[in-house]
Amino acid sequence: MINKIFFFYFSAVIVAMSLMAITRRNVMHGVLYMLLLFFHIAGLYLFLNAEFISAVQVIVYAGAIMVLFLFVIMLLNLREDILKKQFIGTWPMGLVASAGILMVLLLSMLTVKTGEKGFWGIAQIESVTQTVAIGTTLYTQYLFPFEVASLVLLVAIIGAIVLAKKRLK
Amino acid sequence: MDIIHYILIPVLPLTAFVLNIVLGKFIFKKQAHLIAIAAVGISLALSIKAFMEASAGVVINQDLYTWIASGTFKVSVGFLVDQLTAVMLIVVTSVSFLVHVYSIGYMHGDAGYPRFFSFLSLFTFSMLMLVMSNNFLQLYFGWEAVGLCSYFLIGFWYEKKTAADAAKKAFIVNRFGDFGFGLGVILIFLNFGTLHYTDIFKDLGVIAAQTVMICGNEINLTTLIALLLFCGAVGKSAQLPLHVWLPDAMEGPTPVSALIHAATMVTAGVFLVARANPIFSMSPVAMDVVALTGGITAIFAATIALVQNDIKRVVAYSTVSQLGYMFVACGVGAFSAGIFHLYTHAFFKACLFLCAGSVMHAMGGELDVQKMGGLKKYMPITYWTMFIASLSIAGVPGLAGFFSKDEILWKALSSHSPVGKFVWIIGVITALLTAFYSFRVLFLAFHGTFRGTEEQKHHLHESPSAMTIPLMVLSVGAVVAGYVGVPHILGGHDWIGGFLGHVVGHAPVHAGAEASLEWPAMILSVIVAVVGIAAAAFFYLKRPELPQKIADSFKPIYRLLFNKYYVDEIYGFLIVKPCYWVSANVLDKITDKVFIEGIVNGVPMIVEWSGQKLRKIQTGVVLHYSLAMAIGVFLLAVLVIFGAGK
Amino acid sequence: MQISELGPLLPELIIASLGLVLLIVEAFLIKRKEIVAALALLGTFAAFYSLTYTSFGPAFSDMFISDGYGVFFKIIFFVNLILSILMSVRYLKTEDSFHGEYYCLLVFATCGMMIMASAGNMVTLYLGLELMALSTYVLAGFNRHDSKSTEAAIKYFLTGGFSTALLLYGIALMYGVTGSMDLKAIAVYIAEHNVRENPMSTIALVLMASAFAFKIAAVPFHMWAPDVYEGAPTPVTAFMSIGPKAAGFAVLGRVFLYTFAQLAPDWTTMLIALSILTMCVGNVMALVQTNIKRMLAYSSIAHAGYALIGIIAATPEGMSASMNYLLIYMFMNIGAFSVILLLNTKDFKGLEISDYAGLAKAHPIVGAAMLIFMFSLTGIPPMAGFVGKFYVFMSAVRSGYMWLAVLAVIFSVISAFFYLRIVMYMYMKEPEREVELAHSNALGVSLGVAAAFVLLIGIAPQRFLEFAKATVRTLYF
């Protein structure tokens, strides 16, 4: 029961924060709502025995990505943008489309039938702690994607520098 | 006679044609006639020889080579020289020869002198191929080839629009006839599996009772074939309703009119009917159609000839009328009489044309008899030869025309069918009219006072000997040619009838030999001839002012006749104009440009239009792009969930 | 992990290292930056050559699968890379935006495509896709001073992010359904369970199909393509119109044809709809374009529709037809873009179709080459485009999609309109101005190679067909 109360709290806040984040006229407000959203999602992850991901969520998403957003917003000094309409004229169609997708998604997930259970049951994870379990998986089975991810980050660095550096002109 | 000699008859003129057309301009120039005359002269000699052989009973039927072969369809180029062909050979080569000679004088100084002679040679070749053929397809070849030459020669002075028009008209009107002829030939092939005369006539009995359904009517196959063949004859021999080309054809040089449009080509229709006489004989309906067509054409053309002022046109209508006579003969089964008339007609009609040419020559191209008069003293040879020819055509006893025309009238009268009697009446009336208009022209042109310009009067002269000699030869022919067919009651033997009888058979009326009818018929025709001539003399010699008065008092009839019953105008209104109108306004403008092109150009236009519309969706705003993606996801989901997959 | 596990990865390793080396070399080079290009070419050739030494089989606990199927696509990627580098040398000079990073990004993008083509796991697939995507976002915006280029990059980036999210959600749902991210394991699970009954799998399919459709620019996920192709630097456009598309097809083939083979009725329904829409919109919209890059963008969309037909056939033959089509399309498209680049000089962009007026008169060889490419794109024999289409249609007919083939040929007739318009301008109009060509040996080479292959495959397709057939067999393990 207590689980459910917490779930409802978190999910209600998550939904509300998401909505707030995307409807704010001021970008800065949106980003701040996002921060709240990320914290609540991190909290939800704790319920799902995903401490490591929860931590990453807070550190990377909230701590790094959102801060990056804030930097950029302040860098660009986007005050005058507030005066304009925040939604495009075709927003009702967007609403219909996203509602349609939502409906399809919800209907398809009335009952979730999952595949076979895997090796890492709660007991198993608890026996080695979650971080060790993730770490082992990541550095053995998922070593190759891990390396690729490094390339992705490298490309991101190169790209960001190439695009944003002040050379030419 | 060796086969090679027979081959040479048509080949020599062909050679002359090729030499003249290719080299004429460069080498022969003014001497173009030499080679042509030499060729046709030798052909004439060979033809006479062939005639001798034929009269000795030798019939040549020889294939030279296979022309077209496809499956069971096999046609050869080959020669059949029998009595009928022999007569035609004589007619063709002799008239052709004389016209060649005449042309030396007539065409002297013309820019197209070599061209003229080359076409004459080509015509001779074609006509010979036509008459010497031993099958229908080669006949068809000659048939079309003479049409072609006719086209060339009518349009010889092509700078003149009327000449060019007339040439085209002649060819196209003939094509209408040939359309039927061609179908007839195909039908013959389909039923007999061959186109050779002998084979077909041998098997005629096989199809005697066959019928075909056409538009729900059952028609006897023989009748159908005969009528289709007759279509061709109607076209070529200028019978109703396809006669319209012949008067116009007078735009050609006069020797051409004499050769092609009087003596030879136009008689090809008669030849065809005579050649196919076994087929025609089997079909009473077809025979009646032939007789009626001939009879009606005869009187129809004769009435028009009464009021025409153009000397050549009068002669042309007279030709149409006389050709009608020949068909009357064929229609009543007297094929030999038809051919006989063809033969005599060749002489007197060629003579008439050449006389007309001679007059034109003297008058500087003037054709209107109203502007002539009193030419007798300037050109006596022409006058007398024309006089003889006119007597002959009028049917004055003792001359060629009398014998042949009389034979026809008698055969018609003695025919058992009511059609025969009917056409006899028409024939007699036509004879009266013929005598009248022939002498009308003669009197108007040669008697009285000259009504032309002073300048013309100054130039009046008799034609050179190259022209007069053929005239004289032909006028002699117009007198004596008939003596090969003197009827029995006049103590003759009807030699030509017997001679041709080998080919065309003896018409059924012969059996009865209703000689009782022959005397009255003959006397009646003599009377009408004399009456006709006398009337002409009365109107145009005694009381020259009368014709005008009569014309005025019968104005509608006069105008109807003068305008040739408005046949040309009716055709123009019913056929020619609608054709062009449909072509220009319906097919070209509507079907092609609107319907078909509408679709052809419309589809790309629709595609382009929808492209332009679709372009509007590509707004450049990325939100719309993502919206499209979102909608796409949704629709794909819907498609898969509710679509064909499940 | 053992060193032997790196065997299957040899080309990827070479390419990845090449990227790193280029980065370093570029940093130390002040002048003669062409060396970077030369080095990139050299490295690519090395990688190309290494394909023959690459051992086949899975590596890194099935994260990566080296097979003939992957090799075929890698050949496309390498040729694309080589030709793109050749095309770029002159262009970057003209546009004054020479950075060594450019080649580096091209190389990394190619690396991402290779990983996609060989991915054995959804995670690898995702990361390969991101590697490719991020590199191309940057490349699209590489002309920093050109607002169009920036706009293109932003649009590509935004819509790309959206499609990535769709892909991830699809992966997540499929993970839920099957309990695995391994392509082979999923295939096994699907084969053993009736997954079609599970609505989540259907939704997963829809989402993944949408994401891949975005990569191959299938309608209605195509709308970024014309804008991005038009705005991006021309060599990048050439690169993008082939590489990511081919990679998308590689993934589509591996995931749908192999992993989701049992779900074929579902995804063929979707792909048929996408294919028809794609051919229709691509061709119709290309018809009304006046900018040649934009026209080729729509043409590229349309060609994706044709290539999809092969996958719809859902047979090895169909897949090899699609692969063959992509190979051929690469040569035609690179060729066409080479010609566009030849017209690009300092003071003349030459991007309007009307700029091609009278080109054949002034530059007959270039005109003839463009003629070959245009007729090939239309699908007229004896150019290669015909062979590609023929094979695709054949596979469709064999699988019973006659009507689809009929639609496809009708659309290919429509395509003749706009391809021939270029021929018409080149050959049948008088030039409005003297067109200077940007003479460049590298560009000449890429043009020549493209033309030669278009004709060669058109006349003697035997080896290419057999190669595609042989490689596709390895997809079915």
Place this chain on the structure above:
Amino acid sequence: MNATVCSVVVAGDSYVLTVAIFLPVLAALLMLLINKNRHSTIKWTALAASIANFIGVIPLFTDFDKTTAKMQFVAQYQWIRAWNINYYVGVDGISVLFVLLSALATILCVLVSWTAIKDKVKEFFIALMLIEGAMIGVFSSLDMFMFYIFWEAMLIPMYLLVGIWGGPGRLYAAIKFFLYTLTGSVLMLLGVITIYMMTGTFDMVKLMSTQLPVGMQMVLFWAFFAAFAVKVPMFPVHTWLPDAHTEAPTAGSVILAAILIKMGAYGFLRFSLPMFPDASQSVAPLMMVLSVVGIIYGGVICLSQTDLKRLIAYSSVSHMGFVTLGIFSLNIQGLEGGILQMINHGVITGALFLCVGMVYERSHTRLIADYGGLANVMPVFAGFFMVFTFASVGLPGTNGFVGEFLILIGGFTANKPVGILAATGVIIGAVYMLWLYQRVFYTDVNEKIAGLSDITFREVVTLLPLLILVFWIGFYPSAFTGFMDATVTQLLGRLRGGHMQALNMLIETVVK
């Protein structure tokens, strides 16, 4: 052949056709190397190549075995093993004459373009050579895939020929021509694929004796019909022809008229009849009706044409109506007549277009109204034109007659009303051709064309072969029909074989 392209001789290794196809292509490649300003070198190369090619195909005429229906001069090499496609060429009685005609027509096209083409000379002759190769390829291919390749490949140089060197409306005409034919062709392509799916082979010889399911035959017939009907062109899909013929340069018009539109009819003979015999028989009445509509429609519409070339183009619709009529009468006279008429039409209309080209080169007008009295100005030319006019009209003694007459026999045998209606085409033909001739050559000399010089020796040489053919075929058609006999007989056997009953029923109903 390049070893990588083809390998392994499968059957036959006659080089005649291979040389005929690829010699022009090689010549084109050679001409690529010649400097584009050296016009005379280019022209002489083209002439030499085309003459050499003609000489090369003469063995087809002299060494052809007329007694057999088998393919002759066969060469077969493996080409695309993956699809079981061979490089497979050979000719039989149906195709041999077209190969010869193509080779001849090219020479004439080179000659007539000698001075007429002043711009982009090199490209022009290259295109011409490529067309020749493709034309011969189409007529000698015995592999469907290869046939299709040549069939379509021909479009490219033809499109350029019309579009680059054509008249004022060339752009529209060229694209129209291209799209029209392409639309038809792609449907044929699907037909080809379907046949391959069903039989696993592209080998036309094999397919000619393969029995396909009747229902499928019907579908395939229409698929192929789309391609062939457009090319012929049959009635409702003919509108590309007037535009293309009119706007094309002389050589283009000649190729179009003489060869290209024959491909459609050839296709009927090569594919539709032997491969879909049952379908052909059941739709033959419909085809005949379409043909007759084409004959009359094409003829009547000529009456309102004001453009010289356009009129001749429409006359082609009419004449090709005869051809298809002959083909679909499905009897020996019809078929042989049809084939012969294809040759005839190639000769006659080709010649007429050559003539028009010659006079256009002098007067630069195609409007009939601008002419008149040309016979005075150019008498020799007038003579030539006259001959071709009358050949077109179908005068006995010219080739036009023989073909038309055989077709009429065939058509009449198959269906009497259709035969009768078709025969009216003979009348209409005379009307429009003679009217045309009159307006151009007769009456007073139009000042616009006064002072034109008569045709030169080169032009006489160009026209002379066709003139000879007109009379050669006209007087001795057996020299040409002899080629067809065996093949056509076999084809008819194929049409009737095993389906005698169906045909008998057909005949009975038609007769009634």
Place this chain on the structure above:
Amino acid sequence: MIPLNWYMWLGGIVFCIGVFGFVTRRNIIIMLLSVEIMFNGVNISLVALSHYLEDLAGQVLVFFIIAVAAAEAAIGLALVILLFRNKETITVDDLNELKG
């Protein structure tokens, strides 16, 4: 124990909110945020599935998603800066030079 589908629904709702934001907001930065929200919707589903499936693959993927999201954010924001430099705007419908 909370049923799995509650989490899935939550993930779906968050995802769709992201979609809605992405297809309607004119501000590019908000669009970027919307994509992040979509990612988070996916992440919620993945973590929940991972938990219920007793398998770590889901969490590993989430880890990679977060990493890549960081990379994307970097490039995205760099592009935003570039755009702002070029056009002085971050409103998406001002980006319409390319269209049609």
